[in-house]
Amino acid sequence: MANLDDLYREIILDHYRTPRNRGELPTPPATRVEGFNPLCGDEITLYLELADGRLADIKMTGRGCSISQASASLMGAAVKGKALAEVRAALERFRQLMTVTETRLDEGGEPETPDVRSLGELAALAGVVKFPVRIKCAMLAWTTLAQGLDEAPAD
Amino acid sequence: MTSYSPSRVRADVPQFHREVHGRPLTYLDSASSTLPPRAVIEAMDRYYERHHANVHRGVYLTAEEATADYEGARAAVARFINAPGGAEEVVFTKNTTESFNLLARSWGASRLKPGDVVVVTEMEHHANVVPWFQLRESHGIEVRFVPVGDDYRLDLSHADQLLDGAKLLSVTGMSNVLGTRNDLAALARLAHAHGALLAVDGAQSVAHGSSDVARDGIDFLAFSGHKMLGPTGIGVLWARHSLLEAMPPFLGGGGMIADVRTDGFTPAHGVARFEAGTPPIAEAVGLHAAIRYLEGLGPDAVEAHERELTRDALERLERTFAGRVRVIGPRDVADRGGVLSLDVDGVHPHDVAQVLDQHGVCVRPGHHCAKPLMHRFGLAATARASFGPYSLARDTDALLEGLGHALDLFA
Numbered sequence: 001m002a003n004l005d006d007l008y009r010e011i012i013l014d015h016y017r018t019p020r021n022r023g024e025l026p027t028p029p030a031t032r033v034e035g036f037n038p039l040c041g042d043e044i045t046l047y048l049e050l051a052d053g054r055l056a057d058i059k060m061t062g063r064g065c066s067i068s069q070a071s072a073s074l075m076g077a078a079v080k081g082k083a084l085a086e087v088r089a090a091l092e093r094f095r096q097l098m099t100v101t102e103t104r105l106d107e108g109g110e111p112e113t114p115d116v117r118s119l120g121e122l123a124a125l126a127g128v129v130k131f132p133v134r135i136k137c138a139m140l141a142w143t144t145l146a147q148g149l150d151e152a153p154a155d
Numbered sequence: 156m157t158s159y160s161p162s163r164v165r166a167d168v169p170q171f172h173r174e175v176h177g178r179p180l181t182y183l184d185s186a187s188s189t190l191p192p193r194a195v196i197e198a199m200d201r202y203y204e205r206h207h208a209n210v211h212r213g214v215y216l217t218a219e220e221a222t223a224d225y226e227g228a229r230a231a232v233a234r235f236i237n238a239p240g241g242a243e244e245v246v247f248t249k250n251t252t253e254s255f256n257l258l259a260r261s262w263g264a265s266r267l268k269p270g271d272v273v274v275v276t277e278m279e280h281h282a283n284v285v286p287w288f289q290l291r292e293s294h295g296i297e298v299r300f301v302p303v304g305d306d307y308r309l310d311l312s313h314a315d316q317l318l319d320g321a322k323l324l325s326v327t328g329m330s331n332v333l334g335t336r337n338d339l340a341a342l343a344r345l346a347h348a349h350g351a352l353l354a355v356d357g358a359q360s361v362a363h364g365s366s367d368v369a370r371d372g373i374d375f376l377a378f379s380g381h382k383m384l385g386p387t388g389i390g391v392l393w394a395r396h397s398l399l400e401a402m403p404p405f406l407g408g409g410g411m412i413a414d415v416r417t418d419g420f421t422p423a424h425g426v427a428r429f430e431a432g433t434p435p436i437a438e439a440v441g442l443h444a445a446i447r448y449l450e451g452l453g454p455d456a457v458e459a460h461e462r463e464l465t466r467d468a469l470e471r472l473e474r475t476f477a478g479r480v481r482v483i484g485p486r487d488v489a490d491r492g493g494v495l496s497l498d499v500d501g502v503h504p505h506d507v508a509q510v511l512d513q514h515g516v517c518v519r520p521g522h523h524c525a526k527p528l529m530h531r532f533g534l535a536a537t538a539r540a541s542f543g544p545y546s547l548a549r550d551t552d553a554l555l556e557g558l559g560h561a562l563d564l565f566a
């Protein structure tokens with residue numbers, strides 16, 4: 001049975017109350033990209049500065065629920081300064097973490113607990129998958145990041 | 156006098172016999188979808204176990220039974236809303252949304268010319284906004300909005316200008332966000348005085364009080380089975396006979412034709428023209444059972460009960476949280492239904508709803524498919540609690556307890 005503590009881990013509440021990498025970056029050189037969760041009105045704006053094949057800097061503004069905001073803050077901390085290939089790999093790992101496996105028809109069986117060792121602090125969000133409606137909240141920053149990486153001019 | 160007892164209704168609803176997170180179910184999301192009583196579920200089971208066959212096709216016994224069940228449901232709907240022309244005015248659809256799409260694509264697309272005006276309001280559900288915008292794109296009509304005042308009620312002070320040249324006024328009977336009930340008889344008079352027809356979104360109003368299209372003088376009514384104790388997958392568009400008669404079909408296929416040749420087709424007469432393909436038969440049976448059940452309770456008694464729950468909840472929210480929980484909707488319960496849209500200080504509606512879930516309390520976070528209204532009040536979302544015929548004061552107890560927890564956790 002999914003428990004509230006699985007969702008609102010202390011790290012998540014901390015990142016929600018004290019979000020990291022808040023603010024804006026001048027565009028250009030940074031790329032600005034917006035994401036919306038039409039279901040609940042969460043919104044996020046990312047500023048991505050790419051240099052020498054790295055995500056040299058990332059800043060963000062936005063508003064939304066604790067999961068969307070904490071996920072954005074954790075994401076920023078995880079990807080800032082990383083090589084773009086690593087950023088994309090982190091994106092893919094996170095996407096897998098947020099994937100609901102097929103459930104049984106009778107009682108909605110619980111999905112398996114994924115291997116989260118490679119995820120560091122992001123593992124705190126692993127519990128979200130037990131609350132499938134909230135997956136979109138957790139994914140918002142990440143899908144916005146993916147869009148931004150696609151849109152950013154190659155340097 | 157009926158012998159309506161909310162706790163007896165609760166006992167009739169199987170889902171109340173389960174627990175969530177080890178607690179009794181506190182279901183406060185009836186504005187989204189109501190929980191069906193056993194009578195509805197059993198009627199559908201019985202239909203599938205004994206009578207199922209396609210309708211209007213076979214001549215064997217069960218096909219006749221299924222057809223009688225389906226058409227019987229149509230007659231029940233006509234009686235329930237007091238349709239002056241009877242069952243021949245009742246079109247079955249999938250839900251309110253499809254009803255509005257049918258209205259826009261059939262009546263609208265055939266009757267409206269570029270520059271014609273359709274007036275909706277700022278408190279409409281997207282179901283009564285987007286189809287008109289689509290018609291604006293395809294047919295060049297104009298869509299105008301009646302504003303909502305700071306008192307959360309329609310501001311009709313400029314109605315004469317807004318309705319000037321209008322062909323249709325399309326309004327909700329009751330807001331699914333604010334709880335505001337609109338005076339349909341007065342709106343019908345207003346629309347007619349300007350030469351416009353009145354369409355009503357009855358998704359909320361039909362389920363929580365009596366509806367009488369003849370008394371109110373309205374021209375179109377749309378509603379959903381699943382918001383009035385019935386099943387999902389069935390809705391209604393009622394239209395005055397003279398209007399329906401002139402409406403062309405919307406979806407084409409089997410069941411809606413009188414004849415098809417290699418060079419074209421002739422649509423069927425009557426409501427069959429709008430029901431292409433095999434219709435939701437079991438769902439019509441379920442809707443029929445829901446109507447019987449609601450009539451047994453007495454729509455006026457249900458409305459009075461929900462009004463009293465709302466008055467009590469408004470008062471206790473104010474007393475318990477003193478401004479930290481704001482209700483987006485009218486204070487005065489006189490023309491108001493049991494919908495409480497909550498703005499909780501410093502806690503996002505999604506988080507409010509998630510904490511409430513742990514208390515077994517079901518509320519709906521989000522924009523409730525009413526974004527123009529959300530923009531009007533500068534909100535991205537609210538957490539909405541709403542009552543049904545089975546709601547009790549102890550549901551409000553659980554709501555208050557959960558809200559206290561949410562404030563402790565996040566604020």
Ligand SMILES: Cc1ncc(COP(=O)(O)O)c(C=O)c1O
Pocket residue numbers: 186187250251252253280282283327329330331356358359379524
């Ligand atoms: C006022 C109103 N109109 C329309 C709808 C749409 O109903 P459905 O989803 O059944 O089409 C709803 C339901 O959310 C509603 O509350």
